[in-house]
Amino acid sequence: MGFLCFLQVLLFLSICSSRLQKLSAQSPTNASSSSLDALLQDYSFRAFVRPRTGILYDGTVPSNLSGIKVAAMRLRSGSFRKRGVTSFKEFSIPSGVIVKPYVTRLVLVYQNLANYSHLYYPLPGYDYVAPVLGLLAYDAKNLSAINLPELDLRVSKDSIRIDFSDLERIPQGSSAKCVRFDSQGLATISESIQPGNTCETEQQGHFSVVVKSVASAPSPAPPESEKRKKKSSDSRTWIIVGSVVGGLILLGLLLFLVLRCRNYKKQEKLREMEKAGETGEALRMTQVGETRAPTATTTRTQPMLETEYAA
Ligand SMILES: *[C@@H]1O[C@H](CO)[C@@H](O)[C@H](O)[C@H]1NC(C)=O
Numbered sequence: 529m530g531f532l533c534f535l536q537v538l539l540f541l542s543i544c545s546s547r548l549q550k551l552s553a554q555s556p557t558n559a560s561s562s563s564l565d566a567l568l569q570d571y572s573f574r575a576f577v578r579p580r581t582g583i584l585y586d587g588t589v590p591s592n593l594s595g596i597k598v599a600a601m602r603l604r605s606g607s608f609r610k611r612g613v614t615s616f617k618e619f620s621i622p623s624g625v626i627v628k629p630y631v632t633r634l635v636l637v638y639q640n641l642a643n644y645s646h647l648y649y650p651l652p653g654y655d656y657v658a659p660v661l662g663l664l665a666y667d668a669k670n671l672s673a674i675n676l677p678e679l680d681l682r683v684s685k686d687s688i689r690i691d692f693s694d695l696e697r698i699p700q701g702s703s704a705k706c707v708r709f710d711s712q713g714l715a716t717i718s719e720s721i722q723p724g725n726t727c728e729t730e731q732q733g734h735f736s737v738v739v740k741s742v743a744s745a746p747s748p749a750p751p752e753s754e755k756r757k758k759k760s761s762d763s764r765t766w767i768i769v770g771s772v773v774g775g776l777i778l779l780g781l782l783l784f785l786v787l788r789c790r791n792y793k794k795q796e797k798l799r800e801m802e803k804a805g806e807t808g809e810a811l812r813m814t815q816v817g818e819t820r821a822p823t824a825t826t827t828r829t830q831p832m833l834e835t836e837y838a839a
Pocket residue numbers: 558560563
């Protein structure tokens with residue numbers, strides 16, 4: 529019986545430790561979108577081998593990011609401003625886009641984050657119905673440079689359009705919205721997507737289409753930036769509260785188990801004592817009428833059957 533107790537305690541301890549492991553696995557991952565940008569800048573620039581201006585070159589990404597697509601195009605600033613790039617993958621860049629700071633040549637980098645979208649751009653309360661697409665610009669002076677700062681693009685006439693005609697199925701009753709992430713990863717969500725499933729932007733950045741999550745319809749939303757901060761501190765508080773409460777419950781259970789174990793031991797001792805008594809002073813079975821009944825060796829009154837009285 530003691531061994532069984534020991535096993536039970538062991539089982540509990542293992543359950544505790546597995547729960548703790550789960551908690552630490554749920555802590556936020558550190559998938560930084562800006563470090564991804566830097567890595568993808570490097571890999572998209574590698575697509576340039578004697579590049580011609582105005583031609584889009586598809587790059588390759590490291591195997592640990594397979595699924596992500598990158599491409600790059602080198603352009604003279606003057607012609608970029610005068611003509612734009614009508615077809616840059618899903619992007620359509622009009623004339624009149626101003627690049628700051630001024631560079632003679634620039635590289636436009638395209639990213640399609642595919643199934644990595646929600647990892648690098650998590651958006652609580654929303655589901656992606658399109659991949660996150662990136663449009664970024666860099667100085668083209670040194671094509672082997674790494675960790676380049678982004679250039680600032682700003683439209684002066686028409687907006688840059690993004691074609692999201694290949695959306696995933698939108699749940700009934702949901703409406704698709706455009707989302708833009710700035711270089712800090714802050715999201716701005718539009719009222720709704722434009723006709724023809726396009727989004728518009730006046731700047732570079734990362735873009736996608738989202739719908740409100742059906743599972744977790746959030747209550748009236750505070751501004752996006754605030755919401756993000758609040759969410760993360762909220763979840764941290766909950767993790768702390770959860771661990772404390774969980775710990776207390778587990779402690780209680782452990783205590784209960786220990787007490788039970790001690791009880792078992794006591795009962796065991798009692799039973800052993802009883803057993804010892806039984807063997808030391810075995811009760812003799814005596815025939816009483818037609819039934820056998822236990823009798824002590826020196827019995828005060830001999831058991832009798834009622835019929836004997838009657839007789
Ligand atoms: C996340 O990454 C940044 C930079 O890569 C680092 O400074 C920070 O300490 C990391 N945070 C965690 C929680 O690992």
